[in-house]
Amino acid sequence: xxxxxxxxxxxxxxxxxxxxxxxxxxxxGETVAIIGANGAGKTTFLRSVIGVLVGSPEMVTxxxxxxxxxxxHALVRRGIAMVPEGRMLFPSLTVEExxxxxxxxxxxxxxDLQRVYRLFPILEERRNTPSMQLSGGxxxxxxxxxxxxxxxxxxxxxxxxxGLAPIVIGQIxxxxxxxxxxxxxxxxxxxxxxxxxxxxxxxxxxxxGRVSLTGPAAGYDxxxxxxxxxxx
Amino acid sequence: MGIVSIVIQGTLLGGLYALFAVGxxxxxxxxxxxxxxxxxxxxxxxxxxxxxxxALGIHPLATLVVVVPVxxxxxxxxxxxxxxxxxxxxxxxxLLVTFGLSVIIQNVLLEMxxxxxxxxxxxxxxxSSILLPGGISVGVFPLMTFAVAVLVLGAxxxxxxxxxxxxxxxxxxxxxxxxxxxxxxxxxxxxxxxAIALAVTAVAGVFLAxxxxxxxxxxxxxxxYAFEAIIxxxxxxxxxxxxxxxxxxxxxSAGAAFDPQWQILTGHLAFLVVLVLRPDGLxxxxxx
Numbered sequence: 001x002x003x004x005x006x007x008x009x010x011x012x013x014x015x016x017x018x019x020x021x022x023x024x025x026x027x028x029g030e031t032v033a034i035i036g037a038n039g040a041g042k043t044t045f046l047r048s049v050i051g052v053l054v055g056s057p058e059m060v061t062x063x064x065x066x067x068x069x070x071x072x073h074a075l076v077r078r079g080i081a082m083v084p085e086g087r088m089l090f091p092s093l094t095v096e097e098x099x100x101x102x103x104x105x106x107x108x109x110x111x112d113l114q115r116v117y118r119l120f121p122i123l124e125e126r127r128n129t130p131s132m133q134l135s136g137g138x139x140x141x142x143x144x145x146x147x148x149x150x151x152x153x154x155x156x157x158x159x160x161x162x163g164l165a166p167i168v169i170g171q172i173x174x175x176x177x178x179x180x181x182x183x184x185x186x187x188x189x190x191x192x193x194x195x196x197x198x199x200x201x202x203x204x205x206x207x208x209g210r211v212s213l214t215g216p217a218a219g220y221d222x223x224x225x226x227x228x229x230x231x232x
Numbered sequence: 233m234g235i236v237s238i239v240i241q242g243t244l245l246g247g248l249y250a251l252f253a254v255g256x257x258x259x260x261x262x263x264x265x266x267x268x269x270x271x272x273x274x275x276x277x278x279x280x281x282x283x284x285x286x287a288l289g290i291h292p293l294a295t296l297v298v299v300v301p302v303x304x305x306x307x308x309x310x311x312x313x314x315x316x317x318x319x320x321x322x323x324x325x326x327l328l329v330t331f332g333l334s335v336i337i338q339n340v341l342l343e344m345x346x347x348x349x350x351x352x353x354x355x356x357x358x359x360s361s362i363l364l365p366g367g368i369s370v371g372v373f374p375l376m377t378f379a380v381a382v383l384v385l386g387a388x389x390x391x392x393x394x395x396x397x398x399x400x401x402x403x404x405x406x407x408x409x410x411x412x413x414x415x416x417x418x419x420x421x422x423x424x425x426x427a428i429a430l431a432v433t434a435v436a437g438v439f440l441a442x443x444x445x446x447x448x449x450x451x452x453x454x455x456x457y458a459f460e461a462i463i464x465x466x467x468x469x470x471x472x473x474x475x476x477x478x479x480x481x482x483x484x485s486a487g488a489a490f491d492p493q494w495q496i497l498t499g500h501l502a503f504l505v506v507l508v509l510r511p512d513g514l515x516x517x518x519x520x
Contacts, residue, residue, distance in 0.1 A: 052409060076415035084413060090406040093399060101399045105415030150415060
């Protein structure tokens with residue numbers, strides 16, 4: 001049985017329909033990439049899965065339970081975490097406070113402050129800094145650490161590479177590989193196709209709110225992806 | 233009255249105004265709600281204290297044991313049952329609803345207790361004072377009020393910066409949606425914030441009831457003092473609120489020393505001067 005599954009998931013912004021009948025599944029321990037152009041519905045999909053956009057119960061199944069109607073705070077307590085697009089650290093909180101608040105739901109597990117600091121040592125060095133004084137890459141590390149602090153069973157990562165220098169993106173994805181190697185289930189949303197496919201076991205390509213292509217990430221067909229990505 | 237005396241009396245009066253202001257500051261800081269009914273909630277707390285004194289025959293200060301939990305519970309229910317429904321991108325609905333609340337509280341109090349002016353009697357404590365060198369006498373009760381205000385602010389400071397709940401308050405104030413991604417239930421958290429705000433309001437109400445006359449109609453003036461203290465001090469800064477309240481208190485004392493009729497006016501003038509010279513207040517929260 002899949003850890004997380006969506007069935008005919010739809011999402012709306014007012015009258016505008018952003019997602020059309022998305023069927024998606026991910027097994028425990030898998031890393032799945034969602035790729036697609038700007039506006040394809042990738043972020044909307046993540047926001048629907050984690051309950052920021054609330055749909056109907058049968059649209060999302062997590063660990064056998066129909067959870068599509070639950071709000072985000074309830075899903076976080078069940079073990080879904082999200083690293084939101086643009087990092088979204090809390091400006092009023094220090095780096096360490098941002099990490100600590102990730103553990104607000106009091107889920108127990110392997111991840112704690114020490115373990116996050118071992119993964120990203122720079123965060124420990126800057127633990128008492130206001131979060132907005134970190135560089136973009138450090139902020140992304142803090143956002144990943146914050147999500148890990150909730151000891152999730154699955155982590156949704158939205159545009160980790162956004163606005164970061166290639167060398168920093170490399171560091172972030174190295175960290176992600178460590179997290180995946182320890183058994184974390186990951187959904188990675190990326191515009192950078194190669195980066196995403198290199199990190200993933202399988203991929204879904206979204207186009208205008210629909211799944212246009214899906215398959216294993218290894219040995220993918222470049223031409224097929226280009227067609228599914230741009231719709232040409 | 234000498235200048236030193238004016239400053240001391242004004243500072244102590246500022247303690248009471250700080251108690252008025254803290255609840256208002258919390259609800260604005262965390263929920264972005266401007267609670268127009270805040271002053272009337274202070275007066276409501278004063279009447280609850282009066283009922284306790286009459287029914288239980290206890291000392292007015294002892295009523296805190298009852299009034300604080302009652303107002304805490306009322307705050308939770310008020311936010312969860314009513315004000316949460318008004319929150320959204322538009323700031324008008326909470327403004328209008330709390331304005332309505334203000335009218336309702338005033339009229340219910342008027343209906344139940346009439347328009348008579350009340351005061352809670354604490355006997356000797358009311359008149360006892362300490363004589364400072366230089367012949368300045370300082371009232372024990374105003375001194376107590378100020379000490380309680382400092383204690384309340386210190387406790388809130390600890391809550392906000394040293395506890396999980398405090399971190400959650402600050403995070404939700406920054407960004408409620410992202411706070412939800414941390415497992416924080418906004419509806420519950422906002423209700424707790426209002427509960428804490430009204431618990432402080434309860435303390436304000438009891439001290440108001442002992443210090444000065446009150447009747448169902450005095451709430452809006454307390455709201456104005458609270459607003460002025462917050463704006464003078466700088467939005468979002470707890471200790472700034474205390475200093476703002478002290479500035480307001482000193483201005484009023486100075487006016488009263490000149491002519492008792494000037495007391496309220498000089499307070500408002502001090503507020504206007506600060507607003508013109510330092511629109512962000514004297515101690516704005518430094519952030520970003």
